[in-house]
Amino acid sequence: MNRRKFLTGAALGGAATGLVAASSLPKPAIAQGVKRLRMQTTWPKNFPGLGTGANFLAETVNKLSDGAIEIEVFGGGEIVPPFETIDAVESGTIDMGHGAPYYWKGKVPSTEFIAGVPFGLTAVEMTAWMKFGGGQALADEAYSQMNSKFFLSGSTGTQMAGWYSKEMNSLEDYRGLRFRLPGLGGEVAAAAGAAVVNLPGGEIGPAMASGSLDAADWVSPYNDLALGMHRSGWLYYYPGWQEPGPILDNFINLDVWNSFTETEKAIFEAANGHANLYVYSEFQANNNDALAEMVNEHDVQLRRFTDETLTGLAELSRDVLDGLAEADPLSRRVYDSMLTFRAKSMPWANVAESAFMQARALDYQFSQPSEG
Amino acid sequence: MNRRKFLTGAALGGAATGLVAASSLPKPAIAQGVKRLRMQTTWPKNFPGLGTGANFLAETVNKLSDGAIEIEVFGGGEIVPPFETIDAVESGTIDMGHGAPYYWKGKVPSTEFIAGVPFGLTAVEMTAWMKFGGGQALADEAYSQMNSKFFLSGSTGTQMAGWYSKEMNSLEDYRGLRFRLPGLGGEVAAAAGAAVVNLPGGEIGPAMASGSLDAADWVSPYNDLALGMHRSGWLYYYPGWQEPGPILDNFINLDVWNSFTETEKAIFEAANGHANLYVYSEFQANNNDALAEMVNEHDVQLRRFTDETLTGLAELSRDVLDGLAEADPLSRRVYDSMLTFRAKSMPWANVAESAFMQARALDYQFSQPSEG
Structure with missing residues (x-):
């Protein structure tokens, strides 16, 4: 009115x-x-x-x-x-x-949880938590401060895990790794023994080229291609455990x-x-195209972390997140709410989107676009 | 103005x-x-x-x-x-x-493709196709008719594959199955030998109880629970290959x-x-809760289709979809556009959301909500 x-x-x-x-x-x-x-x-x-x-x-x-x-x-x-x-x-x-x-x-420390956490919620789950799981009220409380x-x-959706100058076969391979990885992911990598550094986007490429870094994470193919990270010849690792659905x-x-x-x-x-x-x-849409360009035109090598590396990173993430939550009451409440929603979201994801995408990726001959 | x-x-x-x-x-x-x-x-x-x-x-x-x-x-x-x-x-x-x-x-036959197809795009991919892959213009053309x-x-997001009175271990198990499954999924099941019937939602429960059906698909836990399908004692199969991201x-x-x-x-x-x-x-959010209620309070038994069953269904889906696309020029154009987008979406999904959700589901101890 x-x-x-x-x-x-x-x-x-x-x-x-x-x-x-x-x-x-x-x-x-x-x-x-x-x-x-x-x-x-x-x-x-x-x-x-x-x-x-x-x-x-x-x-x-x-x-x-x-x-x-x-x-x-x-x-x-x-x-x-x-x-x-x-x-x-x-x-x-x-x-x-x-x-x-x-x-x-x-x-306001709790904003680090509100952003999404390692091994946490996907982008759609983050939205569902905000709208139907109590997230919006907690975020409003944090931002009102x-x-x-x-x-x-x-x-951005699930990001990549970044670029590595060598194969990563276990948690041991993080020891001494000179790694550009900010945020909670960086804290987890540091807990695994990495020498974590932070650099603005524009300085990542030169640092990769000069040999002053062993690994670097930016975003995903769309943005990484724009930054020229594919020209490093390094291995491109997934999944982005550190930022599964950052908002x-x-x-x-x-x-x-x-x-x-x-x-x-x-x-x-x-x-x-x-x-x-x-x-x-x-x-x-743009990650689809950029990944295809990287793999087909620039011969980018994709690598998946081993299960052992991933479970090790998950448990280090737990320790880092538990420590941060204990240090701040609102962080504790935000994390509790997110964990409760995560515990219910995972069983559904495992039989719905995740199970479908795995089935779709099986080996079979599907339709092809017509020549016309 | x-x-x-x-x-x-x-x-x-x-x-x-x-x-x-x-x-x-x-x-x-x-x-x-x-x-x-x-x-x-x-x-x-x-x-x-x-x-x-x-x-x-x-x-x-x-x-x-x-x-x-x-x-x-x-x-x-x-x-x-x-x-x-x-x-x-x-x-x-x-x-x-x-x-x-x-x-x-x-x-307008092409609307069946615009809705999303078996083994096709997820909900987010459907939106990306509409906005950035040419889908909106094709849909506007179809609806202008x-x-x-x-x-x-x-x-709805990825749906379940429905309720079955017996184990489904191969494509052979579809033969003679009296199955409530409408749409393209129903056509694929019919191609596998099922006796496909259609019933309004309200009649599904009674038909399951009376023994006149061997299998029935409705939506997902949220809606299936409301319909009382969990009271059948039947096995609840996933993934919903027939409707991965229906719009x-x-x-x-x-x-x-x-x-x-x-x-x-x-x-x-x-x-x-x-x-x-x-x-x-x-x-x-509601599927999260409904699935937990089904499994924890009603002892609903979840089953995943075997890889062999899924690849068989994928190839039957291909035949059904290719046939429909050949019969209608606009369907052909819609399907070509969707297939092109699907071919680019799958490699990205496999290293992004799908890979992350699989990693998240590995065996490790994660944070628990505080008792307070």
Whole structure:
């Protein structure tokens, strides 16, 4: 109802009406009846899948509001440094941000769990946990400590495990490995004896080429191809145990959020819901193509970790995650909720999507596209 | 822009303004500035996951339009019989419908492929094919033959393979099997020698109890539990090779669709995109719970088909699908597009989601929720 009045006022074109509307709202800039919001991403502007996901969100909100909300998208660093995006949203310097929850663990440790954990939930399970397993309320609680409203805004899907200059046959092979692997995965690799380093995306390729790294993880074929990691000649390992379904976040300054009408809130809810599967399926489609290009044109060698390596990594992940959960009460509650959902999700996954995909991969002759 | 004017007119409350707006639109009923649209589902009103998915779509459109679009949802049969929903939309008797594409194969054969095929794409892959693999344009072409605009509006995810009164160890065990299995799966089972019958959902349980069936497929634990199929004592087989990622459709009369403003079109696009993963994740969450209840409280016995049975079913599926595709040019084009996308999706699935879910299911001790 408020929005209809707002639009009516805008259409009447009266400067006085516009001023009244503006003065009753604590936050966003309103000019000529249009709410102008500023969103910074943690990604470079238009970064494939991630930056373009932020653009898609902004465009969808604009269309749904009939142009009454304009979100200007800034790349990481354009207003504040990428990893200070949340601070800028918290203080109201900008209206909203787009990134990944684990970037905020220094401020609110539970965001590292909200992002998804090693050996945890897939992208679809993360969404189901958010909507039907209590995840949204916990995430809102965590983000409220940063004066923000939380939305799940997409996923890369299961990532790869990264590139390795040698075969990885057991947990022993991690010992001394100079490994670019950030986040919880990095902590697990460190627990296995790796010398974990962090490097920005742009420095990974040169470090691989110079011999200063033995292994490096970035994202998946789509992004790894863009970074040129396939030119290393290294082995490309799977599965991405460390990031099975990592989520992206859209976070909105709470004063801005509270100034929204119910319709505007519904627009952000639906736009993020729409963006969620749009982003995930864009990664899916592009990873399909990039993997084919890597294998068929660049002779990239794929390797699967041994079961022994995977179970060892799972148990190290358990120790790392249990330790982090014990250190922070909200992390404990988030992890408990996620573990409860995981325990119910696995039996269903094992007879549904997982069992089907294994059956589909059996050896048989299926239909071929016609020549025509 | 049109919609803003429309809302402005509504807010002004002038009957004359309303009449002008109404007379300029060929279709939907407009009263007091609100567009009232009628949508019939093929499902019973409020049917779990499917009927509630239609309700969610209607509610989302209403919220996004600030109440300017009201969709009244009718259950299957309330206006016309369920499987005549598309005819009622085509003729303009109702504005839109909600169901599954394969229900319309009698009118447009390619809808059976658009729905998803045995051993085909998962739910996420179906969405990726629609958005990035050419699926949407082909579906729009097929539905335009029924005077309708097509939207993908959700998925059940991978289904189960159904309930069997005996063990299924090879393709031979299908011979003479009195089997409730509709659609393409039924055609494949018939090719394997089964005596395939179709029964409405409500008649399946009694037929299982009376001994007039040897096997029956409905959906997944969430819906099968509601139907009481777990009380049969039969074996519950997986994976659901016949429906790996079946999609739901929302179809809108083309005259109504063309009467929409760009903003209204964006609202339907985003509402369906939001509903897509909402519906799928609701099935996910409820299947998790229903499967646990079946196994833990009702001692339901799960069985996986043998590899030999699955590869046999895959090759029979190929023959059935190739035959259908040859009989209809648009089916051929849809199937070619889907096969091309499938050929690229499988290698990625095998190293991403599928490989991860297999790794997650290995034997190790993971974290447990705290007692507190």
